[in-house]
Amino acid sequence: MTPLDRHLTALAGAPTDRDLSGLEREVWRVIDARPALSTRxxxxxxxxxxxxxxxxxxxxxxxxxxxxxxxxxxxxxSAHSPLAPSTLLADHA
Incomplete structure (x- = not known):
C-alpha cells in the first residue's frame, strides 16, 4: 500500500468536524440571495x-x-488549372 493510499484510508475513517447535511441547501440559499444579472x-x-x-x-x-x-x-x-490534362489537350486539338 502506498503512502497516499494509507493517508486516504485514514482520512476516510476520520470523523468530520461539522455537519455537512445542509451544505447543499445553504449553497442554494446564498445563490438565490444574490441579485440576478438582468439581460437588459x-x-x-x-x-x-x-x-x-x-x-x-x-x-x-x-x-x-x-x-x-x-x-x-x-x-x-483547380477547375481552371493551366497544367490540367484537359487544358493541355484542348490546346492541341
Missing part, C-alpha cells in the same frame, strides 16, 4: 460582441477571398 444590462455587450464578430468575419473573409482570385499553376485540383 447585458444587451449592449451582446450587441457589441455580435457586431465585432460580424465585422471580423467579413474582413477576414474579404482578405481570404483575395487569395483565391487566381489559381496557382501548381493547383492540381
Amino acid at each position: 444590462r447585458l444587451r449592449p455587450i451582446q450587441w457589441a460582441a455580435v457586431s465585432a464578430a460580424l465585422v471580423m468575419g467579413a474582413v477576414t473573409g474579404t482578405f481570404a477571398m483575395t487569395a483565391f482570385d487566381r489559381p496557382s499553376e501548381m493547383s492540381v485540383f
Whole structure:
C-alpha cells in the first residue's frame, strides 16, 4: 500500500468536524440571495460582441477571398488549372 493510499484510508475513517447535511441547501440559499444579472444590462455587450464578430468575419473573409482570385499553376485540383490534362489537350486539338 502506498503512502497516499494509507493517508486516504485514514482520512476516510476520520470523523468530520461539522455537519455537512445542509451544505447543499445553504449553497442554494446564498445563490438565490444574490441579485440576478438582468439581460437588459447585458444587451449592449451582446450587441457589441455580435457586431465585432460580424465585422471580423467579413474582413477576414474579404482578405481570404483575395487569395483565391487566381489559381496557382501548381493547383492540381483547380477547375481552371493551366497544367490540367484537359487544358493541355484542348490546346492541341
